[in-house]
Amino acid sequence: MNLARSFNEWRKYRQTVNELGRMSHRELQDLGLTRADIPRVARGGSVR
Numbered sequence: 001m002n003l004a005r006s007f008n009e010w011r012k013y014r015q016t017v018n019e020l021g022r023m024s025h026r027e028l029q030d031l032g033l034t035r036a037d038i039p040r041v042a043r044g045g046s047v048r
Helices: 002-021 025-028 035-042
Strands: none
Touching: 002 035, 025 035
16 A cells, blocks of 8 residues: 555656646746756645
Protein backbone atom coordinates (compact mmCIF):
# COMPACT_ATOMS: atom_id res chain seq x y z
CA MET A 1 0.00 0.00 0.00
CA ASN A 2 2.88 2.38 0.76
CA LEU A 3 4.24 1.95 -2.76
CA ALA A 4 0.86 2.82 -4.27
CA ARG A 5 0.54 5.88 -2.04
CA SER A 6 4.04 7.06 -2.98
CA PHE A 7 3.29 6.60 -6.67
CA ASN A 8 0.04 8.55 -6.40
CA GLU A 9 1.77 11.39 -4.55
CA TRP A 10 4.47 11.49 -7.22
CA ARG A 11 1.80 11.58 -9.96
CA LYS A 12 0.03 14.52 -8.27
CA TYR A 13 3.37 16.32 -7.92
CA ARG A 14 4.21 15.81 -11.61
CA GLN A 15 0.73 16.87 -12.71
CA THR A 16 0.97 20.07 -10.67
CA VAL A 17 4.47 20.82 -11.99
CA ASN A 18 3.29 20.23 -15.56
CA GLU A 19 0.17 22.38 -15.22
CA LEU A 20 2.01 25.27 -13.59
CA GLY A 21 4.84 24.89 -16.09
CA ARG A 22 2.42 25.45 -18.97
CA MET A 23 1.30 28.77 -17.52
CA SER A 24 2.74 31.99 -18.87
CA HIS A 25 4.93 34.27 -16.80
CA ARG A 26 1.99 36.65 -16.47
CA GLU A 27 -0.40 33.94 -15.26
CA LEU A 28 2.11 32.80 -12.64
CA GLN A 29 2.67 36.40 -11.59
CA ASP A 30 -1.09 36.86 -11.15
CA LEU A 31 -0.95 33.94 -8.68
CA GLY A 32 2.02 35.46 -6.90
CA LEU A 33 4.39 32.78 -8.16
CA THR A 34 7.61 32.59 -10.11
CA ARG A 35 8.91 29.58 -12.01
CA ALA A 36 11.28 28.92 -9.11
CA ASP A 37 8.25 28.47 -6.81
CA ILE A 38 6.73 25.65 -8.86
CA PRO A 39 8.50 22.65 -7.23
CA ARG A 40 7.81 23.95 -3.71
CA VAL A 41 4.15 24.59 -4.46
CA ALA A 42 3.81 21.17 -6.12
CA ARG A 43 5.22 19.52 -2.99
CA GLY A 44 2.48 21.25 -1.01
CA GLY A 45 4.60 24.06 0.40
CA SER A 46 3.07 27.40 1.20
CA VAL A 47 3.25 30.40 -1.06
CA ARG A 48 5.25 33.08 0.69
